[in-house]
Amino acid sequence: MNDRTTERPERMRRSAPGDRQEPDPPPLAIPENPMAERIVGAAFVAALLAGFGLLGVYLLGGQTQVEAILLTICLGGIGAGIIVWSQALLPNRIVSETRHPLRSEPDEEGGVLAAPAITRRTMLIRLMAAAFAGLGAALAIPVFSLGPAPGRDLFVTPWRSGLRLVDDQGAVVHRDQIPMGGLLTVFPDGSPGSADGQTLLINVGAGLLQVAPDRLSWAPEGFVAYSKVCTHAGCPVGLYRASLHSLICPCHQSTFDVLRGAVPTGGPAVRPLPQLPIKLQSDGTFVALGDFTEPVGPSFWNIHSGG
Amino acid sequence: MADDAGRLEPGGGEQRGGDVERSVLPPVRRPTELERLADWFDGRTGFGRYARMALRKVFPDHWTFLLGEVALFCFVILLATGVFMTFFYTPDSRPTTYHGPYAPLAGAQVSAAFESVMRLSFEVRAGLLMRQIHHWTALVFLGSIGVHLARVFFTGAFRRPRDINWLIGVTLLLLALAEGFTGYSLPDDLLSGTGLRIAYSAALSIPFIGPWLASLIFGGEFPTLELISRLFVFHVMLLPGLLIGAIGTHLLIVYVQTHTQYKSRATREDNVVGLPFWPGQVFRSVGLLFLTAAVIALIAGLIQINPVWLYGPFIPYAVSSPAQPDWYVGWLEGLLRLGLPFEPTILGVTIPSPFIPGIVIPGILFTILLLWPFIEARATGDHAEHHLLDWPWESPIRTATGAAGIALFLVITLAGGNDVIGVFLNVPVETLTAILRVLFVVLPVATWLLIYWLASSQRRRRAAGADTSHIRAGGVAIRRTATGGFEEIDAIEGDAD
Numbered sequence: 001m002n003d004r005t006t007e008r009p010e011r012m013r014r015s016a017p018g019d020r021q022e023p024d025p026p027p028l029a030i031p032e033n034p035m036a037e038r039i040v041g042a043a044f045v046a047a048l049l050a051g052f053g054l055l056g057v058y059l060l061g062g063q064t065q066v067e068a069i070l071l072t073i074c075l076g077g078i079g080a081g082i083i084v085w086s087q088a089l090l091p092n093r094i095v096s097e098t099r100h101p102l103r104s105e106p107d108e109e110g111g112v113l114a115a116p117a118i119t120r121r122t123m124l125i126r127l128m129a130a131a132f133a134g135l136g137a138a139l140a141i142p143v144f145s146l147g148p149a150p151g152r153d154l155f156v157t158p159w160r161s162g163l164r165l166v167d168d169q170g171a172v173v174h175r176d177q178i179p180m181g182g183l184l185t186v187f188p189d190g191s192p193g194s195a196d197g198q199t200l201l202i203n204v205g206a207g208l209l210q211v212a213p214d215r216l217s218w219a220p221e222g223f224v225a226y227s228k229v230c231t232h233a234g235c236p237v238g239l240y241r242a243s244l245h246s247l248i249c250p251c252h253q254s255t256f257d258v259l260r261g262a263v264p265t266g267g268p269a270v271r272p273l274p275q276l277p278i279k280l281q282s283d284g285t286f287v288a289l290g291d292f293t294e295p296v297g298p299s300f301w302n303i304h305s306g307g
Numbered sequence: 308m309a310d311d312a313g314r315l316e317p318g319g320g321e322q323r324g325g326d327v328e329r330s331v332l333p334p335v336r337r338p339t340e341l342e343r344l345a346d347w348f349d350g351r352t353g354f355g356r357y358a359r360m361a362l363r364k365v366f367p368d369h370w371t372f373l374l375g376e377v378a379l380f381c382f383v384i385l386l387a388t389g390v391f392m393t394f395f396y397t398p399d400s401r402p403t404t405y406h407g408p409y410a411p412l413a414g415a416q417v418s419a420a421f422e423s424v425m426r427l428s429f430e431v432r433a434g435l436l437m438r439q440i441h442h443w444t445a446l447v448f449l450g451s452i453g454v455h456l457a458r459v460f461f462t463g464a465f466r467r468p469r470d471i472n473w474l475i476g477v478t479l480l481l482l483a484l485a486e487g488f489t490g491y492s493l494p495d496d497l498l499s500g501t502g503l504r505i506a507y508s509a510a511l512s513i514p515f516i517g518p519w520l521a522s523l524i525f526g527g528e529f530p531t532l533e534l535i536s537r538l539f540v541f542h543v544m545l546l547p548g549l550l551i552g553a554i555g556t557h558l559l560i561v562y563v564q565t566h567t568q569y570k571s572r573a574t575r576e577d578n579v580v581g582l583p584f585w586p587g588q589v590f591r592s593v594g595l596l597f598l599t600a601a602v603i604a605l606i607a608g609l610i611q612i613n614p615v616w617l618y619g620p621f622i623p624y625a626v627s628s629p630a631q632p633d634w635y636v637g638w639l640e641g642l643l644r645l646g647l648p649f650e651p652t653i654l655g656v657t658i659p660s661p662f663i664p665g666i667v668i669p670g671i672l673f674t675i676l677l678l679w680p681f682i683e684a685r686a687t688g689d690h691a692e693h694h695l696l697d698w699p700w701e702s703p704i705r706t707a708t709g710a711a712g713i714a715l716f717l718v719i720t721l722a723g724g725n726d727v728i729g730v731f732l733n734v735p736v737e738t739l740t741a742i743l744r745v746l747f748v749v750l751p752v753a754t755w756l757l758i759y760w761l762a763s764s765q766r767r768r769r770a771a772g773a774d775t776s777h778i779r780a781g782g783v784a785i786r787r788t789a790t791g792g793f794e795e796i797d798a799i800e801g802d803a804d
């Protein structure tokens with residue numbers, strides 16, 4: 001307790017106005033301001049009335065806008081009253097106070113930590129650190145319980161060879177549903193609404209696609225299917241400008257050229273949207289020839305080596 | 308205990324001179340990494356002077372002062388394991404079908420909450436261990452709070468100025484009970500559902516406000532779909548928040564008021580005798596934390612607790628028997644079991660049977676407990692500050708009252724397990740309850756008289772010949788001097804008679 005008076009004499013003096021070393025400050029003058037008093041009083045009365053009004057509105061069944069206005073008056077009245085009180089009716093005197101160095105005074109016993117008693121036993125300190133490291137290793141068990149190993153989850157989608165293309169309701173998609181220049185979001189049969197299986201089926205018309213010959217066979221009669229998951233940060237690529245044959249991601253405006261294998265032509269995306277190999281059946285429906293040949297969606301560190 | 312290694316040559320500070328160069332670093336040695344880090348922090352916050360005061364706080368050197376610490380450490384363990392379980396728990400009463408690996412319940416209709424507890428127990432690595440540690444720690448938590456409270460009570464540590472901390476302490480006990488009960492109910496198994504059903508009926512039994520209160524707490528007529536999510540918010544947010552605040556205040560007040568101490572030759576009302584917090588007491592406390600955790604881990608890993616899969620999911624029309632709550636709720640259950648079949652209707656107002664045993668008596672007991680410091684001060688006329696502890700025989704009335712309270716607690720806790728005891732002793736439950744009703748009155752009174760007699764005769768004997776056996780022979784005590792340093796107290800040395 002004693003060192004408090006030696007360490008912080010300034011502050012002690014300030015908080016104890018009757019201290020002998022300084023003359024007593026003059027008694028604070030309390031401002032007279034009848035007008036302000038009336039304003040404060042009126043604000044508080046308004047708050048009181050609005051509060052009970054709010055209760056009444058609630059009992060009568062409630063009306064959101066009226067409730068909001070009354071709540072505003074109630075809270076605002078209390079706030080305004082207190083502010084006016086502080087500005088007009090409280091003694092506001094500017095004071096100046098010396099700024100003290102932050103650093104603590106040196107310790108006659110050498111260091112806050114009384115370290116030598118401990119640091120002398122270097123070996124034991126290291127062993128204690130090792131023991132805590134052991135505990136940390138043991139705690140990995142609960143930490144690793146928090147989620148499964150990523151495994152191959154990022155590399156695969158529900159698409160498999162022979163799965164029919166269905167819409168978000170699970171109904172089989174027919175070529176007649178997609179006119180020239182049109183597109184539809186499709187899913188593998190059995191997984192409608194799948195987050196990583198979502199795919200855009202676009203009818204660009206035969207002969208326009210400029211992709212590698214093997215990929216051309218994946219797009220029968222100008223029906224081409226690309227993953228709908230943006231390769232930038234995973235948003236669904238939701239906009240299609242048919243006149244330019246470009247897909248645009250609404251999140252950060254990455255643009256993909258549908259005719260050239262959905263390579264990015266603008267925005268922050270780097271990888272093309274993976275193309276789904278599909279086949280057009282004689283009855284006008286589509287089946288997948290397999291999963292995407294590369295991971296869909298945003299990149300991760302081993303996207304190229306881990307596959 | 309010679310502490311020479313901790314002292315450095317004085318006078319080093321002068322050689323460095325200059326205000327800018329001032330530093331808390333020791334002048335002679337090369338500072339360690341830890342000290343350099345402390346110095347970096349101090350240069351930006353001036354924290355060192357407060358840390359120094361805190362680190363030098365004097366701790367009493369008696370094992371009974373560790374009981375509260377055990378409770379604190381249990382709370383730390385509860386927070387850590389609780390956070391882990393929160394990641395897996397689903398606070399949702401909606402029904403779902405169980406498809407997990409536990410075959411006996413395959414295809415059973417369970418709530419999403421129950422299903423998530425099953426998944427945590429059977430499918431999450433270390434999940435069952437965490438759950439059992441959490442539950443066992445809760446039992447030890449309440450137990451250590453109880454023993455700590457008993458120590459404070461029987462030594463009179465609650466007297467002024469610590470009456471304020473007694474109020475906070477009893478509040479902490481109530482919060483811990485509520486925290487335990489809400490947590491116990493979260494798995495939504497058959498047993499916990501029964502407990503909630505009873506709690507609902509107790510709330511309902513309060514005259515005039517009961518139906519409104521029960522509906523506001525439970526979100527409608529029991530069982531409601533809101534119940535589990537509500538209990539969850541109580542258990543993981545509101546109650547822990549209040550507990551953290553109250554524990555912080557409790558410790559802050561201990562720090563500001565300093566500890567009490569047992570009477571000895573070195574201790575007086577106007578000094579604080581003990582060991583400084585740093586480094587010795589910090590080491591002891593951290594060690595105790597780990598030992599507490601170790602013992603609980605052993606128990607929790609080896610002894611099954613609350614196997615909800617055996618109880619099954621909560622179904623409103625089913626009940627398990629024998630139905631046993633956790634030990635700290637048993638007394639409330641016991642009061643209900645001892646309650647008389649008494650349900651008068653006065654002027655159209657019915658006083659439901661659970662009201663008196665379930666609400667009134669616990670209310671009275673907790674009020675007496677909470678206000679005890681003030682009751683005692685009023686009765687004895689002693690309103691002075693006390694920093695030296697009483698030995699239990701020095702205040703026979705207080706000690707007898709505390710013992711009677713413990714006897715009462717034991718009787719009603721036993722009553723809470725009357726079905727189990729009845730089976731065990733092969734006595735009909737009705738007979739047992741009749742006996743316990745008698746004991747409910749007789750045992751506390753008999754205990755009070757016996758302990759009063761023991762304590763007073765002990766006090767007389769002690770007064771006849773001054774006793775010094777409680778002063779350790781040959782010990783070394785350090786006293787904090789007015790300048791903040793330490794000095795040895797010679798009076799103790801060679802005190803062996």
Ligand code: FES
Binds near residue numbers: 249253268
């Ligand atoms: S997510 Fe599509 S552009 Fe960023």
